Each structure stands twice: as structure tokens, then as C-alpha cells.
Amino acid sequence: MSGLRARQKADRHRRIIEAAAALFRDTGYEAAKIETIAAQAEVSVGTIYNYYQNKGDILGAIVSMEVNEVLNAGRGVVANPPANVGDALDTLLGIYIEHSLHYLSKEMWRQAMAISTQLPDSPFGQAYTALDRALTEQIRALIARLQAIGLVRRDIDGQALGELVFNNMNMMFIEFVKRDGARIAELRAAIRRQNRILVAAIAA
Amino acid sequence: MSGLRARQKADRHRRIIEAAAALFRDTGYEAAKIETIAAQAEVSVGTIYNYYQNKGDILGAIVSMEVNEVLNAGRGVVANPPANVGDALDTLLGIYIEHSLHYLSKEMWRQAMAISTQLPDSPFGQAYTALDRALTEQIRALIARLQAIGLVRRDIDGQALGELVFNNMNMMFIEFVKRDGARIAELRAAIRRQNRILVAAIAA
């Protein structure tokens, strides 16, 4: 099948992503020209389009790595949640939010979110939707865990609750990245306040 | 001040919006070329950019009309809500959702949402955020009304609850417009299911 070709392919993928990530970070997504990414990655413009369908997909590859890290970090909380419903939710959502600006700027998030709704059927659009679902599922898993421990009432609809919590956080995060001045601490406080209503309703 | 000039201005605005709305509906937002809109509206490309900062703002003007209609329709429900918390929420959100595809296709919604996160400081970006806030406020007003009537506990944080309900609905709506196959009835059912948790928590 393939030795050299596969190796070159992987290498070019890596070079393109690295060049793009650096440029996006330094100059912003909009200002980063494909031509510049190509030059930096030492491939041609045409080759980039051989690897990614469009500029958004390049950003998508970077965002996906980020969100997968977040999902990974969340596993620890689900396995070992704080012994209090409010804190458990706050800790998990806190991990999502705090990690979120580690590698990606607000502008990159805005672009990524925009592309995922603009082109929901592009490779990145589908990947982004899958990531959202994975995050929802992780919140649902936390709730199930809390139900098992006996901190959350058993008769609560865990699926619906997970969706509610994720959707609210996600929408708040969207508004957060839209304002360059918005601070993480305020975002978390606002979400805690909203979740307080839920916590009161579901605590055993 | 101005008779002729103001009249011509208003007329051109109208012609541009009408031409754009027709084109967006027929060929989709992406496929609609500014050149074509200009030709149809009998103005030049430059003039369009005199009236709107960018292509997205043209769509924005159309979306704003739609959302304002929805807000208007919602007033009736707030003034005279069904005598049951779950039904009251379902009725108001139902109006939002059912109206939403009256003038705008799913593709137009996707584009509008994408632009509003991509360019949050453009005229449309700001207008869209304001519309979201107005919808949140209307939901909050409904909750306050239900509290006044005695259907919702007085000690509930109405502001936070309104945000929670709006954010969840909005996120569900975003996912809804991302799937061309998604049906309104299913969307409403899913939201009702999610709100059931809240309703149980807040009913007096």
C-alpha cells in the first residue's frame, strides 16, 4: 500500500496545521492568508486544498484537538465528582470554560462557531456538532453519576437535564466570546446563578 | 431638510431589501451575488455598500423585521398567558419557533447566526444580540407575570430562569436550523421535555 506517500502526507498535514495555528494566533484567522500558510508550511496553495476543503476546516482541525483535550480533562470530574451537586456542575463546566482559551483566542472561537453553523455539513461542521454532543453526553454522565451516588433524585430526566445544562452553558459561552471584554470569572458566576435554579430542583 | 432625497433613499432601501429577500429565498444567501441584487434593485454595487456595510447587513435587515414581528406576537401571550406554567412557556416559545420559518429559510437563519457571531460588532451583529436580549426579556416578563398571578413561586430568580429558558431554546433552534431534515414538531417536543424539569421546580 503505502510507506513514503503516507509519511509525506502525515508530515504535510502536520506542517499545515502548525503553520496555520501559529498564524491564526499571531495575526488572527481573518488576516491569515492561505498563501502565507502555504509558504510557511512549504506546500502550494493547491495542496492545502487537497488536504482541507476550505480555510474553515483548517481551523476546525485545531479546534477539534482543543475540545478533545477538554473532554479528556472532564473525565476526571465525572469519575470523581465533588460531593455537592452545585459544585460538581461548576467544576465540570469550569474545566470546559477555563481550558477553552488555552490555545484558541476568542476570535478563533467566533470563527469556528460561525463556520459550524454556516456549513453544518462540511467535515468541520459535522465534527463540531459531534463535539457538542460529546460534551452534552459527558454532562449527562456526571448527572447519572450523581444520581448513582444519591446526590440527585433518581426520578429526574437525566438526558433532558444534561441538554439543558449544556445548551445554557454553550449559549453563555457564545455570548462570552462575542465580547472581547468579557471575563471568565463573570461568565462562570452567571452560569452558577442560572444553574442554582436547577440544582434546587434536582438535589435529593 | 429633504423631500426628494429622503424619498429616493427610502425607495432605494426598499428596492434593495426586496431584491435581496427574493434572491436569498430563491437561490440562497451564498449563491446570491451583490451584482445581481444591485441589478434587480436598479442601483449600482457601490450604492448597495452605501446603504449596507456588507452582504450580511442586508440579510440582517430582513432578519430584524422577522424577529420584531415575533416579539410583537409574543406580547399577546405575556399579557394573557395560559393558566398553567408549562403551557404558558410552550405557547410563547411556540410562537417564536412557528413564526421563525415564515419569511426566512433555514439557510438564511444559519447565515444570520453565523454572521452575528463572526462579526459581533457590525451593525447586524449588534442588532442580533439586542434581539436575543429582547426575547430573553420577554420570557422574563412572562415569568414575572406568572409570579404575579401566583403560578410561579415568588422566590424564584426570574432573571436567571428567563436566561436559562431562552438559552436552551435558542441552542435547540440553532441545532434545528443546522439540519435541513429537522421538523418543528420534534423541536417543540424536545424543548417541552427539557422545560418540564424547570416547570416542576418553579410551579407554585
Place this chain on the structure above:
DNA sequence: CATAAAAACGGAATTGACTCAATTTTAGAA
């Protein structure tokens, strides 16, 4: 080792949103 098919590359050409300097139109003062 030669060779033909397949895969990937390169970069010039295309496309469409947006800009800008020149021109035309309008308001209203003389």
C-alpha cells in the same frame, strides 16, 4: 529495472465581495 496507472502537487486563472476616485444629483442661497 522499465513503465503505466494513480495520486498528489503547483500555481495560474477564476470568482465574488468590497473599495475608491471620478462623476452626477440635490438643496438651497443669492
Place this chain on the structure above:
DNA sequence: TTCTAAAATTGAGTCAATTCCGTTTTTATG
């Protein structure tokens, strides 16, 4: 009515993403 400054229009030009297709590289085969 005539004239002038301000306001608005125009469309050719710019810019960057994306496409297209001829050329080069890799693989598989005899």
C-alpha cells in the same frame, strides 16, 4: 433662475479564497 457645496451614485479595480488542470512523484506490475 443660476450657482455652489454637500451628498450620493457609479463601476472599474483590488484582494483573497477557491478551482482547475497540466506536470511531477509514487506505487504497482511485468
